[in-house]
Amino acid sequence: MKPLPHALVATPSLDRWIRLTGDGAVIAFTGKVEIGQGILAALGTIVAEELDVARRRVQVVSGHTGHTPNEGVTAGSMSIETSGAALRQASAWARCLLLQRAATRLGVAEDNLTVADGEITGPGVNERLTYWNLADRPFGFEIRDRMPEKATSAYRLVGRDGQRRADILAKATAAAFVHDCAAQLHARMVRPPSLRHRLIELDVDVAAPGRLVVDGSFVAVAHPVEFEAERLAQRIAGSARWLRIGSPPEGFDIDESRRETAEAFPLRNGVPSPVPRRQVATTHRAVYRRPFLMHASIAPSAAIAVWRDGALAIECSSQGIEPLRQVVALVLGIDPDAIEIRHVPGAGCYGHNGADDAALDAALVARAVPGHRVSLKWSREEEHGFEPLGPAMHVEMGASLDAEGRVSSWTHDAYGFTHVARPSPGASGVDLLSARFLAEPFEPTSPRPALGPEVGIHRNALPIYSFPDQEVTKHFVADAPVRTSALRGLGAQGNVFAIESFMDELAHSAGVDPVEFRRRHLRHDPRALAVLEAVLKSSGGLTGHRGLALARYKNRQCCAAVVAEVSVDPETAEIRVPRLWIAADAGRVIDPDGLTNQLEGGAVQALSWCLKEAVSFDADGAVTSRDWSSYPILRFSEAPEIETVLLDRPELDPLGAGEATVGPTSGALANAVFAATGLRIGDLPMTPDRLREAAAR
Amino acid sequence: MIRFRLNGEAAQFDDSERDMPLLYVLRSPAVGEMTPKLGCGIEQCGTCRVLVDGEPAYACTLPAGAVEGRHVETAAGLDTPVRRALIESNATQCGYCLPGIIVAAEALFRANPRPSGAEIATALDSQLCRCGSHPRVLRALLEVAGR
Ligand code: FES
Ligand code: FES
Numbered sequence A: 001m002k003p004l005p006h007a008l009v010a011t012p013s014l015d016r017w018i019r020l021t022g023d024g025a026v027i028a029f030t031g032k033v034e035i036g037q038g039i040l041a042a043l044g045t046i047v048a049e050e051l052d053v054a055r056r057r058v059q060v061v062s063g064h065t066g067h068t069p070n071e072g073v074t075a076g077s078m079s080i081e082t083s084g085a086a087l088r089q090a091s092a093w094a095r096c097l098l099l100q101r102a103a104t105r106l107g108v109a110e111d112n113l114t115v116a117d118g119e120i121t122g123p124g125v126n127e128r129l130t131y132w133n134l135a136d137r138p139f140g141f142e143i144r145d146r147m148p149e150k151a152t153s154a155y156r157l158v159g160r161d162g163q164r165r166a167d168i169l170a171k172a173t174a175a176a177f178v179h180d181c182a183a184q185l186h187a188r189m190v191r192p193p194s195l196r197h198r199l200i201e202l203d204v205d206v207a208a209p210g211r212l213v214v215d216g217s218f219v220a221v222a223h224p225v226e227f228e229a230e231r232l233a234q235r236i237a238g239s240a241r242w243l244r245i246g247s248p249p250e251g252f253d254i255d256e257s258r259r260e261t262a263e264a265f266p267l268r269n270g271v272p273s274p275v276p277r278r279q280v281a282t283t284h285r286a287v288y289r290r291p292f293l294m295h296a297s298i299a300p301s302a303a304i305a306v307w308r309d310g311a312l313a314i315e316c317s318s319q320g321i322e323p324l325r326q327v328v329a330l331v332l333g334i335d336p337d338a339i340e341i342r343h344v345p346g347a348g349c350y351g352h353n354g355a356d357d358a359a360l361d362a363a364l365v366a367r368a369v370p371g372h373r374v375s376l377k378w379s380r381e382e383e384h385g386f387e388p389l390g391p392a393m394h395v396e397m398g399a400s401l402d403a404e405g406r407v408s409s410w411t412h413d414a415y416g417f418t419h420v421a422r423p424s425p426g427a428s429g430v431d432l433l434s435a436r437f438l439a440e441p442f443e444p445t446s447p448r449p450a451l452g453p454e455v456g457i458h459r460n461a462l463p464i465y466s467f468p469d470q471e472v473t474k475h476f477v478a479d480a481p482v483r484t485s486a487l488r489g490l491g492a493q494g495n496v497f498a499i500e501s502f503m504d505e506l507a508h509s510a511g512v513d514p515v516e517f518r519r520r521h522l523r524h525d526p527r528a529l530a531v532l533e534a535v536l537k538s539s540g541g542l543t544g545h546r547g548l549a550l551a552r553y554k555n556r557q558c559c560a561a562v563v564a565e566v567s568v569d570p571e572t573a574e575i576r577v578p579r580l581w582i583a584a585d586a587g588r589v590i591d592p593d594g595l596t597n598q599l600e601g602g603a604v605q606a607l608s609w610c611l612k613e614a615v616s617f618d619a620d621g622a623v624t625s626r627d628w629s630s631y632p633i634l635r636f637s638e639a640p641e642i643e644t645v646l647l648d649r650p651e652l653d654p655l656g657a658g659e660a661t662v663g664p665t666s667g668a669l670a671n672a673v674f675a676a677t678g679l680r681i682g683d684l685p686m687t688p689d690r691l692r693e694a695a696a697r
Numbered sequence B: 001m002i003r004f005r006l007n008g009e010a011a012q013f014d015d016s017e018r019d020m021p022l023l024y025v026l027r028s029p030a031v032g033e034m035t036p037k038l039g040c041g042i043e044q045c046g047t048c049r050v051l052v053d054g055e056p057a058y059a060c061t062l063p064a065g066a067v068e069g070r071h072v073e074t075a076a077g078l079d080t081p082v083r084r085a086l087i088e089s090n091a092t093q094c095g096y097c098l099p100g101i102i103v104a105a106e107a108l109f110r111a112n113p114r115p116s117g118a119e120i121a122t123a124l125d126s127q128l129c130r131c132g133s134h135p136r137v138l139r140a141l142l143e144v145a146g147r
Helices: A006-010 A039-051 A079-106 A168-173 A227-237 A256-261 A319-333 A355-366 A380-386 A433-437 A492-510 A512-522 A526-539 A590-612 A662-678 A688-696 B022-026 B081-088 B098-111 B117-126 B132-145
Strands: A018-021 A027-031 A058-062 A115-116 A119-121 A185-190 A197-201 A210-217 A218-223 A241-244 A263-268 A284-290 A300-308 A311-316 A339-345 A376-379 A393-403 A407-416 A470-476 A546-552 A557-567 A574-583 A642-644 B002-006 B011-013 B050-053 B055-058 B072-075
Touching: A006 A079, A018 A079, A027 A039, A027 A079, A039 A058, A039 A079, A119 A241, A168 B081, A168 B098, A185 A227, A185 A355, A197 A263, A210 A355, A218 A227, A218 A355, A227 B022, A256 B081, A284 A492, A300 A355, A311 A319, A311 A355, A319 A339, A319 A355, A355 A376, A355 A433, A393 A492, A407 A492, A470 A557, A492 A512, A492 A546, A492 A590, A492 A662, A512 A526, A512 A546, A526 A546, A526 A574, A526 A642, A546 A662, A557 A590, A557 A662, A574 A590, A574 A662, A590 A662, A590 B132, A642 B132, A662 A688, B050 B098, B055 B098, B081 B098, B081 B132, B098 B117, B117 B132
Parallel strands: A027 A058, A185 A376, A311 A339, A407 A470, A574 A642, B002 B072
Antiparallel strands: A018 A027, A115 A119, A185 A218, A197 A241, A210 A218, A263 A470, A284 A393, A300 A311, A300 A376, A393 A407, A546 A557, A557 A574, B002 B011, B050 B055, B050 B072
16 A cells, blocks of 8 residues: 655645535645646645545645645645645545534434535435534544545546636736735845955935835845835945855856766666766767756745734745745744744745745844734846756767667766755755844855755756667766756756757767667566657658757656647748647546646746757856846747647645656757758857857857 | 726826826826736836737827827727637736737737738737737637638
């Protein structure tokens, strides 16, 4: 039998997960939060299914310290797998306990009772009896072992088409985001030019009539009128003088000197290990790179905070309210129990962006104006300039082919900076932007290599293919020139881009069709073969200017194959992607439309990264691409038509999919560009300049 | 007081706010219309889109005084086939870009009730979406166009 879901072991009390309210509603509690992917809708469907109630009865309450289960951070495409499994099991228990109550009240055997939309019927049941008639007291029950769950063959909601997200109407027509919450004071930050600058002078008079908050190099201003706060912040910025401290970064590339000083961790059983890298002879080599990328949320980060009688209440869109609470407490020097954090949706979040930082900023301002509800919002310039960046990567591939056109040896060396710098209570430093600027500063954690399976730089560095001899190595570069952290997929995008580009190159060298070449190395993996065949069928195969790539996210979650079709303008050298096909196996499908939405969103975002995006810097390490024209993203007329096929596996557990397509889309694009032009672009983004350079070589 | 109409209803704001960007005035407690969002403040993303007398405008830069005596429409007031189609087909992810997209699409459909796919995409190029909802927004709007 399967073990109990982790989250239930941590929070066994059933009342913490499921509550029935008198008006015929069910409240489900989750520690996971909505980061713009419709996750709460899917969790609600799981609960409604297992409890046998109508979907509309279930409301999901999420992310509120002290009120919802502590489920850590919402990341890594794990919410359905972890919180979904916990809520399913909790709902199965709730159903069972309610039926026991019914059986006792009716004096009948529990086995004879059935439930439809919370109404209990059975032989000899004459009165109308519902769950809510039986919910006069809490469950008072601790989950210690597994309750058998509803057979998936009996599902009537999960996996069905036509599920609607109830949150969309409000988002389209009303106040729905943390940015929209009412406040008594509006605050804006006055930022230094870069992380390396500190304040030396400020004209405090220009801040009047606003409330100026200065703590070391942390400068903010608050005013009851939002636009006034903004104007004042600009005035103060104009008067501030800053000094660069320390030395400027030594370039931004993962150049030879950085690669030579990197710590090498060959993977052993998937785990980075402090052993010497095995020398493996290879005859084919290639290098693939990506630049620093931004999350570039469509909304600048924002948070609300109020400080009252030594206690702090924060509303923010952090992915990890529980660790955030601990770290904010540390910075403010107060007891974590004095802080309450409630998650309120922000705009789409694709990893560790400025949401946590804004929460600390709001808290620092709120502390200076006790009793006032403060709304602190970043500017667009600040968001682009100060969010933690998705780290650059440098991946070196090597392989040899045997006489039959198979890979006989394979090396993969992934170099890069940390992908893991979320604020965390156990860390050696404080990973919140403003902490380093305070009069009594908290330095950020010195980056350390993540040594678990499938994290950071080596996520998806292990190929999905089976090769007779392979050496896959993580190379950790400690001295990142800029602040980096988790961006959708972590290392998976760079690694899968490299693996799948290289597989195409090898197929070409071997004179074998790229599809056939992949099949040869995938015989051990029927699920991967199935998505491969599915995408070939839906797209009609690799005709014309098309490329293919596939991967299984983290080598254990959703398996996705992508075919991209490109057209390259002979005049402008611009690459367009008119069409894209996706096939994915994410285990049991909860909400087909929601899953499709996630897969397609990841694909579009990856196209944007690969075609257009690169962060630029000045010599001090300050981001210079601080708006949408210097950091362009894919627009509507550049977006592909996408056709997605889902391979439902009702008998298997559902798998997270929010990050599954970023790698395969990147590889499919590169391979399609090769099919169209004969040019292999290893350096992202594939801009017209890059294409021209490659053509000139 | 500066008077204007907001989604068909009378609305007003103080004279002193004449030079403020319309977005800030709409979102102020006095008016309380939170549907248009701030995304960039410099006419680059379209999250602040509104219609002024039927014409699309960037509320983040338009001085509020410019709407005196005119009709401002936001996504909240546009209960139209365009909005219904986008909502009913879950044509968004986080939804932050959606109010602006509804406004831009509505402006297009008023001028051209049966736009082609290319016309829809071009009309929406003023609107950024970071979640990658583009394909489903375009699919939903093509259906409204009956194509
Ligand atoms: S906020 Fe007006 S265009 Fe971005
Ligand atoms: S749906 Fe999130 S920005 Fe468009």
